[in-house]
Amino acid sequence: MADKTIVCKDCGKEFVFSEGEQEFYKEKGFENDPVRCPDCRRKRKAQRNNSRM
Known part of the structure:
Protein backbone atom coordinates (compact mmCIF):
# COMPACT_ATOMS: atom_id res chain seq x y z
CA MET A 1 0.00 0.00 0.00
CA ALA A 2 1.39 3.41 -0.94
CA ASP A 3 0.57 6.94 0.20
CA LYS A 4 -2.30 8.53 -1.73
CA THR A 5 -2.72 12.18 -2.64
CA ILE A 6 -6.35 13.28 -2.33
CA VAL A 7 -8.01 16.64 -3.09
CA CYS A 8 -10.19 17.96 -0.26
CA LYS A 9 -13.82 18.38 -1.30
CA ASP A 10 -14.24 21.48 0.91
CA ARG A 42 -11.42 19.28 12.41
CA LYS A 43 -13.50 22.33 11.45
CA ARG A 44 -16.46 20.17 10.47
CA LYS A 45 -16.26 18.16 13.69
CA ALA A 46 -16.10 21.36 15.76
CA GLN A 47 -19.16 22.74 13.94
CA ARG A 48 -21.10 19.52 14.60
CA ASN A 49 -20.12 19.55 18.28
CA ASN A 50 -21.12 23.21 18.69
CA SER A 51 -24.51 22.68 17.06
CA ARG A 52 -25.39 19.95 19.58
CA MET A 53 -25.12 22.32 22.54
Whole structure:
Protein backbone atom coordinates (compact mmCIF):
# COMPACT_ATOMS: atom_id res chain seq x y z
CA MET A 1 0.00 0.00 0.00
CA ALA A 2 1.39 3.41 -0.94
CA ASP A 3 0.57 6.94 0.20
CA LYS A 4 -2.30 8.53 -1.73
CA THR A 5 -2.72 12.18 -2.64
CA ILE A 6 -6.35 13.28 -2.33
CA VAL A 7 -8.01 16.64 -3.09
CA CYS A 8 -10.19 17.96 -0.26
CA LYS A 9 -13.82 18.38 -1.30
CA ASP A 10 -14.24 21.48 0.91
CA CYS A 11 -11.12 23.60 0.38
CA GLY A 12 -9.65 22.00 -2.75
CA LYS A 13 -6.17 21.55 -1.27
CA GLU A 14 -4.26 18.34 -1.82
CA PHE A 15 -3.40 16.22 1.22
CA VAL A 16 -1.59 12.92 1.70
CA PHE A 17 -3.49 9.89 2.96
CA SER A 18 -0.50 8.02 4.35
CA GLU A 19 0.03 4.30 4.40
CA GLY A 20 -0.34 4.35 8.20
CA GLU A 21 -3.63 6.22 8.02
CA GLN A 22 -4.89 3.76 5.41
CA GLU A 23 -4.06 0.87 7.77
CA PHE A 24 -5.90 2.66 10.60
CA TYR A 25 -8.99 3.16 8.41
CA LYS A 26 -8.89 -0.51 7.41
CA GLU A 27 -8.62 -1.63 11.07
CA LYS A 28 -11.61 0.55 12.00
CA GLY A 29 -13.65 -0.97 9.17
CA PHE A 30 -13.93 2.28 7.19
CA GLU A 31 -14.51 1.41 3.54
CA ASN A 32 -14.08 4.87 1.98
CA ASP A 33 -11.04 7.10 1.81
CA PRO A 34 -11.39 10.51 3.48
CA VAL A 35 -12.78 13.29 1.28
CA ARG A 36 -11.67 16.20 3.49
CA CYS A 37 -8.19 17.28 4.60
CA PRO A 38 -7.37 17.06 8.32
CA ASP A 39 -7.99 20.82 8.82
CA CYS A 40 -11.44 20.67 7.20
CA ARG A 41 -12.29 17.48 9.14
CA ARG A 42 -11.42 19.28 12.41
CA LYS A 43 -13.50 22.33 11.45
CA ARG A 44 -16.46 20.17 10.47
CA LYS A 45 -16.26 18.16 13.69
CA ALA A 46 -16.10 21.36 15.76
CA GLN A 47 -19.16 22.74 13.94
CA ARG A 48 -21.10 19.52 14.60
CA ASN A 49 -20.12 19.55 18.28
CA ASN A 50 -21.12 23.21 18.69
CA SER A 51 -24.51 22.68 17.06
CA ARG A 52 -25.39 19.95 19.58
CA MET A 53 -25.12 22.32 22.54
